[in-house]
């Protein structure tokens with residue numbers, strides 16, 4: 310097995326352990342702060358809510374896509390979102406969706422590659438999506454446009470009359486944070502406002518920690534080694550390791566092309582012993598997805614990704630440095646299961 314696959318499987322094993330270990334912490338947090346939280350995030354691995362907010366792993370449900378660009382007309386994205394919104398509603402709760410964009414205060418090229426480092430257009434997209442989803446789901450959903458400054462991991466929540474900035478609230482009391490939320494979001498449901506306080510407080514603590522001990526320069530730059538296609542990639546949450554592409558994107562080939570170019574560029578400057586990986590994954594044990602369906606989808610996605618990469622980055626594909634792996638994810642434990650080559654041969658024949 311290629312070293313990078315062993316590395317990734319080890320990463321998943323540790324992440325799965327951490328996810329399972331955080332189960333009680335998540336349950337306690339949800340008992341005190343029941344508002345379901347989700348985030349639309351960029352693919353490039355800089356936006357990690359557990360780190361940003363000091364909340365239990367798995368608390369904020371991620372919807373990832375290249376550049377964080379999902380559109381309201383994407384059928385699969387809206388299907389998943391609707392499912393999430395409806396289960397919140399059935400539990401008697403409104404829900405919060407963060408529409409995130411990210412940038413670096415020190416260097417524009419540490420910003421979002423998916424938006425060609427154009428923070429203005431990334432933010433405009435987040436606003437557009439917030440408006441569209443707000444219209445679709447009405448008062449059931451609170452869409453919040455959210456900027457993330459990645460040097461200090463500052464979280465900035467854009468309200469209707471101002472903003473709540475984790476960086477400006479270092480050392481603030483819970484009452485001061487709640488007042489800041491009330492100022493920026495005067496018409497927000499009080500339950501939601503109260504449930505956002507721990508996230509902002511956690512972010513202020515994160516900013517304080519990073520101000521004292523800044524991230525090393527290598528951690529701040531793009532050095533992704535993995536293209537991940539499909540869903541269920543929370544375990545790849547090691548910053549900047551993976552370019553994650555959600556298969557909800559109806560223009561999947563375009564997303565793979567963009568990611569291929571970024572990976573090919575990264576590999577040009579990578580040390581000789583460094584390899585790259587292409588990974589596909591579909592979670593199962595979720596509503597509407599059983600294991601065989603997940604296996605079939607994951608194998609199909611891997612083939613599609615290979616085909617698209619062949620068009621844009623043939624040199625990378627032929628370099629012998631890119632290792633492909635298909636898998637499925639056992640959702641309740643976030644455990645990645647590699648699909649063995651022999652299963653592909655026996656069960657799944659794609660050849661004509």
Ligand SMILES: [Zn+2]
Pocket residue numbers: 351352353376377411420421422423424
């Ligand atoms: Zn990005």
